[in-house]
Amino acid sequence: MAVPPPSPTSGSPRPARHGAFHALTVAAVDRLTDDSVALTLRVPQELRAEYRHAPGQHLTLRRAAPEGAEVRRTYSICSPAPGEAGPSVLRVGVRLVEGGEFSTFAHKEIAAGDVLDVMVPAGRFVLDPAAAPAAAHYAAVVGGSGITPVLSIAASLLAARPDARFCLVRSDRTAASTMFLEEVADLKDRYPDRFQLVTVLSREEQEAGLPSGRLDEQRLTALLPALLPVAEVTGWFLCGPYGLVQGAERALHALGVVRTRVHEEIFHVEDTAPQDTAPQTGGRAPSAAASRGRVTARLDGRSGTWPVQEGESLLDAVLRNRADAPYACKGGVCGTCRAFLVSGEVRMDRNFALEAEETEAGFVLACQSHAVTEEVEIDFDR
Numbered sequence: 001m002a003v004p005p006p007s008p009t010s011g012s013p014r015p016a017r018h019g020a021f022h023a024l025t026v027a028a029v030d031r032l033t034d035d036s037v038a039l040t041l042r043v044p045q046e047l048r049a050e051y052r053h054a055p056g057q058h059l060t061l062r063r064a065a066p067e068g069a070e071v072r073r074t075y076s077i078c079s080p081a082p083g084e085a086g087p088s089v090l091r092v093g094v095r096l097v098e099g100g101e102f103s104t105f106a107h108k109e110i111a112a113g114d115v116l117d118v119m120v121p122a123g124r125f126v127l128d129p130a131a132a133p134a135a136a137h138y139a140a141v142v143g144g145s146g147i148t149p150v151l152s153i154a155a156s157l158l159a160a161r162p163d164a165r166f167c168l169v170r171s172d173r174t175a176a177s178t179m180f181l182e183e184v185a186d187l188k189d190r191y192p193d194r195f196q197l198v199t200v201l202s203r204e205e206q207e208a209g210l211p212s213g214r215l216d217e218q219r220l221t222a223l224l225p226a227l228l229p230v231a232e233v234t235g236w237f238l239c240g241p242y243g244l245v246q247g248a249e250r251a252l253h254a255l256g257v258v259r260t261r262v263h264e265e266i267f268h269v270e271d272t273a274p275q276d277t278a279p280q281t282g283g284r285a286p287s288a289a290a291s292r293g294r295v296t297a298r299l300d301g302r303s304g305t306w307p308v309q310e311g312e313s314l315l316d317a318v319l320r321n322r323a324d325a326p327y328a329c330k331g332g333v334c335g336t337c338r339a340f341l342v343s344g345e346v347r348m349d350r351n352f353a354l355e356a357e358e359t360e361a362g363f364v365l366a367c368q369s370h371a372v373t374e375e376v377e378i379d380f381d382r
């Protein structure tokens with residue numbers, strides 16, 4: 001990575017080939033709750049190096065839709081980071097989204113023995129246990145399926161670093177709708193002195209501990225200092241719906257936590273971008289009317305220059321000529337289409353994936369970027 005996020009979250013292995021898909025066999029489908037499953041995918045020996053991942057990364061699954069269009073969805077890996085040889089299996093959590101094409105397919109149709117198209121791991125919401133400082137103390141605030149990458153992060157850190165501690169604050173609607181209950185309880189059993197768990201249920205009374213209700217900014221501002229020494233926490237991982245992540249970010253800011261210690265991954269963003277995040281510009285350019293022009297893109301060592309049509313994103317312009325250009329959500333959320341803006345100016349519609357350090361250094365989301373200048377050059381290989 002050309003721009004390392006604040007250490008020690010910079011250990012993300014770069015995929016061998018951007019956006020490469022391979023056929024992986026489903027080894028198991030485990031029902032976690034009424035509306036979520038875990039898919040276990042078998043990784044053949046020859047592909048294990050390509051699927052080596054950092055804790056917190058995700059996989060993009062692809063399905064050819066019946067009417068010819070293609071559906072891609074990104075799901076976080078919940079299994080711990082593998083060793084140098086790479087994983088023999090990968091496990092992802094899939095929550096059913098109302099009307100969601102892929103999640104409905106996963107819940108109703110996918111079975112052990114099926115073969116799925118799976119992109120190599122990607123994502124920068126990661127923690128490299130080897131890079132953590134001595135006696136590191138990390139914390140996470142997650143909502144719903146936001147537990148998925150954090151489960152991998154916590155399990156990998158606690159297993160690799162006997163001196164590290166992890167505090168998990170999780171929010172769910174009810175106990176019955178809580179994903180990975182057993183896996184999280186297992187961490188508590190295995191590391192009773194180093195793993196701290198606080199569960200807040202929004203729609204259900206709890207037997208002991210916290211009252212029910214939403215985990216919002218006000219509540220977190222009061223709760224977090226009572227749980228752990230906030231100023232001494234090495235790094236914070238916030239993951240879940242937009243509202244929860246934003247509330248947690250504001251609470252940490254109010255508690256004096258510097259932004260570079262906070263890492264975010266947002267699941268589920270409404271179609272309309274919130275006013276305080278849109279529009280955003282890439283690292284180089286202020287906003288202006290989009291113009292027709294040309295984009296030069298470098299991808300896996302090969303470059304090409306192609307026309308950009310009026311209103312078209314840079315990603316779509318590249319995709320018409322390079323079908324292997326990396327993307328998943330096309331909504332500014334997953335970060336799979338991240339590219340470095342080498343020259344020219346772009347306007348980004350929205351950005352829920354790149355950290356401030358990345359946009360300041362010149363990275364953009366190709367799916368959200370529109371050419372402002374006649375000529376724009378981007379590099380997917382950085």
Ligand code: FES
Pocket residue numbers: 326327328329330331332333334335336337338353365366367368
């Ligand atoms: S494809 Fe997901 S952010 Fe661009």
